[in-house]
Amino acid sequence: MKKAIRPIVFFLGLAILIAGFLGYCTPDASMGWLSGDQNTWNLWQRFVTFIAHNGETLMLVGIGIILFRIFVLPFLLDKKITVKKWRIFGKNIPLTLFMIPGSLCLLLFNYLPMPGIVLAFKTFKKGRHGVVQSIADSAWNGLKGFSFLGTETVQNYIRNTLLYNLFWMFLGLVVAVMIAIALSHLRNKRSTRYYQTFVFMPYFLSWVIASYLLYALISYDKGMLGGVMESLGVVSSRYDLENLYQAPQYWPLILTLANQWKYMGYNSIIYTAAIAGIETEMYEAAMLDGAGVWQRIRYITIPMLKPMMIIMTIMAMGRMANADFGLFYNLPMGSGPLLKITGVYDTYVFSMITGSSTTNYGTIAATSLFQSVLGFVLIFSSNMVVRKISPENSLF
Amino acid sequence: MNQQSIAPVKTERGKIRYNANGQADLTGISKGSNIVLNILFILLAAFCVIPVLLVIVVSFTPESIITRRGYSFFPAELTLYNYEYLFMQPKIIGQAYLMTIMVTLVGTTMSTLIICLFAYPLSRPDYPFRKVFTVYMFITMVFGGGLLPYFIVVKNVLNIADTVWCLILPLLFNSFWCIVMRTFYQQSVPAALIECARLDGASEIRTFFQIVLPISLPGLATVALFMFVTYWNDYYQAMLFLNAQKDTLQTMQYMCYRALSSVNFLRTQAANLGMLSADQLASIPNEGYRMTIAVVTIAPILCIYPFFQRYFVAGLTVGAVKG
Numbered sequence: 164m165k166k167a168i169r170p171i172v173f174f175l176g177l178a179i180l181i182a183g184f185l186g187y188c189t190p191d192a193s194m195g196w197l198s199g200d201q202n203t204w205n206l207w208q209r210f211v212t213f214i215a216h217n218g219e220t221l222m223l224v225g226i227g228i229i230l231f232r233i234f235v236l237p238f239l240l241d242k243k244i245t246v247k248k249w250r251i252f253g254k255n256i257p258l259t260l261f262m263i264p265g266s267l268c269l270l271l272f273n274y275l276p277m278p279g280i281v282l283a284f285k286t287f288k289k290g291r292h293g294v295v296q297s298i299a300d301s302a303w304n305g306l307k308g309f310s311f312l313g314t315e316t317v318q319n320y321i322r323n324t325l326l327y328n329l330f331w332m333f334l335g336l337v338v339a340v341m342i343a344i345a346l347s348h349l350r351n352k353r354s355t356r357y358y359q360t361f362v363f364m365p366y367f368l369s370w371v372i373a374s375y376l377l378y379a380l381i382s383y384d385k386g387m388l389g390g391v392m393e394s395l396g397v398v399s400s401r402y403d404l405e406n407l408y409q410a411p412q413y414w415p416l417i418l419t420l421a422n423q424w425k426y427m428g429y430n431s432i433i434y435t436a437a438i439a440g441i442e443t444e445m446y447e448a449a450m451l452d453g454a455g456v457w458q459r460i461r462y463i464t465i466p467m468l469k470p471m472m473i474i475m476t477i478m479a480m481g482r483m484a485n486a487d488f489g490l491f492y493n494l495p496m497g498s499g500p501l502l503k504i505t506g507v508y509d510t511y512v513f514s515m516i517t518g519s520s521t522t523n524y525g526t527i528a529a530t531s532l533f534q535s536v537l538g539f540v541l542i543f544s545s546n547m548v549v550r551k552i553s554p555e556n557s558l559f
Numbered sequence: 560m561n562q563q564s565i566a567p568v569k570t571e572r573g574k575i576r577y578n579a580n581g582q583a584d585l586t587g588i589s590k591g592s593n594i595v596l597n598i599l600f601i602l603l604a605a606f607c608v609i610p611v612l613l614v615i616v617v618s619f620t621p622e623s624i625i626t627r628r629g630y631s632f633f634p635a636e637l638t639l640y641n642y643e644y645l646f647m648q649p650k651i652i653g654q655a656y657l658m659t660i661m662v663t664l665v666g667t668t669m670s671t672l673i674i675c676l677f678a679y680p681l682s683r684p685d686y687p688f689r690k691v692f693t694v695y696m697f698i699t700m701v702f703g704g705g706l707l708p709y710f711i712v713v714k715n716v717l718n719i720a721d722t723v724w725c726l727i728l729p730l731l732f733n734s735f736w737c738i739v740m741r742t743f744y745q746q747s748v749p750a751a752l753i754e755c756a757r758l759d760g761a762s763e764i765r766t767f768f769q770i771v772l773p774i775s776l777p778g779l780a781t782v783a784l785f786m787f788v789t790y791w792n793d794y795y796q797a798m799l800f801l802n803a804q805k806d807t808l809q810t811m812q813y814m815c816y817r818a819l820s821s822v823n824f825l826r827t828q829a830a831n832l833g834m835l836s837a838d839q840l841a842s843i844p845n846e847g848y849r850m851t852i853a854v855v856t857i858a859p860i861l862c863i864y865p866f867f868q869r870y871f872v873a874g875l876t877v878g879a880v881k882g
Contacts, residue, residue, distance in 0.1 A: 276709040277704040348596065363871070390629045
């Protein structure tokens with residue numbers, strides 16, 4: 164019996180908390196959740212009305228019971244264990260103090276926004292007492308905020324996000340592994356370092372700067388591309404060239420090049436390190452057996468890199484819901500005709516937040532909630548796969 | 560490998576070369592393919608570097624030539640006028656530059672300290688709340704409230720939009736570097752050393768600052784460098800939270816973003832300060848000047864990067880062990 168007290172108290176608290184929350188969400192008891200037939204089941208109706216009217220109080224009571232379960236009940240039930248627990252806590256106070264600044268940052272910028280998810284299920288109406296109070300006061304509207312998923316524009320953004328990420332995931336893998344293997348085969352080791360330095364460098368430039376570089380290369384009347392084509396005689400005048408900022412068909416290529424420009428050095432570093440870690444005896448043995456360069460790559464290097472390749476790919480899969488905001492936002496420089504090709508989820512949400520009034524906050528929140536959930540599902544499923552393949556590389 | 564015992568081993572089909580240090584050259588390729596590979600790598604390096612070089616050259620090109628001939632690697636003449644003009648405008652550029660430096664310095668120091676502090680107990684196997692805090696950090700890595708709630712929290716709850724803090728605080732904690740740092744502690748700080756310090760009566764705080772931190776200086780350097788780059792390159796926070804009407808808080812990256820997105824941004828800004836007459840205003844170099852600002856913005860990164868490259872590489876390699 165004594166053993167059962169703790170879970171019972173805990174779940175009681177949780178149930179009251181959830182009931183209170185549901186009641187709090189229900190603006191009108193007769194219209195809200197679970198409303199029974201008014202005439203036949205009077206007691207149930209009363210119960211629902213009570214919850215709907217006292218939602219906030221019930222939530223507080225629920226939280227109170229859970230806190231009671233955590234901080235008071237153990238003391239009452241078993242003095243010894245709890246004293247021991249407190250002693251452990253007391254002994255580790257200095258180390259716990261180390262955690263405080265970081266925990267505070269996480270709390271403020273990662274946990275505090277989380278309750279804001281409720282906005283996705285509300286119609287935001289700006290009140291007089293600030294945004295937070297307005298969120299609390301706004302009416303619930305169920306899943307209506309998610310109707311945006313049906314619009315063609317948003318479907319296009321989601322498709323762009325996933326397709327670009329999927330394509331770049333494989334392209335990035337192939338390019339990075341190729342660079343790493345080629346680097347390891349160069350005979351002049353000093354120039355190897357220089358190549359690595361140059362290829363890694365773009366990673367440290369922001370996308371804003373990258374947009375300058377791209378602008379200098381391909382802008383319509385002044386870009387270097389036009390000048391080069393003019394002097395090579397491909398076109399008679401650089402004004403004959405198409406304005407690339409108005410021509411969406413070239414942008415998948417431009418974005419892909421930009422993505423590889425920035426990330427190929429970064430991606431290849433891990434593989435370079437992995438190749439350096441391969442034991443030389445293996446190559447030695449292979450060479451004595453007469454294996455050529457290609458055979459050594461095919462039968463030693465690539466199999467040795469395989470686990471790393473799998474892990475990196477699966478981790479990239481977990482990030483697939485999030486597009487690289489800077490790339491898609493800065494490089495096209497807000498050009499309207501490109502939007503169909505270069506618009507992705509992140510830029511869509513961003514432009515909605517910065518560009519609009521507060522009236523469609525509900526839709527925006529629903530949009531980003533959808534992305535969060537998609538990302539969450541992707542991370543968990545990809546991690547499950549990693550755990551199957553190699554448990555020591557799984558994220559959790 | 561012992562140096563004396565080395566003699567080239569020849570087999571029927573393969574042969575092993577040895578280099579001057581006596582190590583077997585196991586991955587080497589023939590001279591011809593080496594040259595081909597080098598050429599390919601030179602092209603690849605050019606692909607990475609040429610855009611940057613172009614912008615640097617453009618920043619030295621006079622405005623008249625840009626208007627007539629466009630951006631080019633070999634302009635008819637070079638000038639320092641863009642840079643002179645830049646230094647004549649301490650109010651706009653100087654302020655943004657100081658702002659960037661300040662945000663970067665304060666942010667890097669604070670975040671490196673916070674990350675190192677947070678990662679240390681996580682690396683201690685005898686710390687009983689390790690799991691609790693790992694989960695606490697981990698949840699934020701897989702799930703977030705989304706951009707809008709974050710925006711509302713910073714702007715309306717914490718009320719730090721349009722202050723310096725909105726550029727510094729949101730980037731302070733970084734879970735990825737925290738995990739890297741934790742791995743680094745685990746690899747470089749022996750548990751016996753901490754135990755010794757404890758037996759000698761050193762407090763946890765003293766152990767950390769006098770023993771653990773000095774040992775893990777390379778890891779700390781990596782985190783600090785990456786945070787430096789993060790803060791220096793950040794424009795996203797500014798784009799979200801800074802009021803476009805107020806110029807006092809803008810950082811260089813944000814200024815670059817605005818200068819490129821609106822053609823006359825720099826002219827308007829100069830005019831707002833009211834220091835110029837109408838025809839002076841018209842003579843402001845625009846195209847080349849923009850590129851000059853970009854060059855000035857990336858200069859510190861490009862300058863420190865070659866010297867600290869191995870730290871960057873080391874950090875990423877450690878991170879890959881358990882990302």
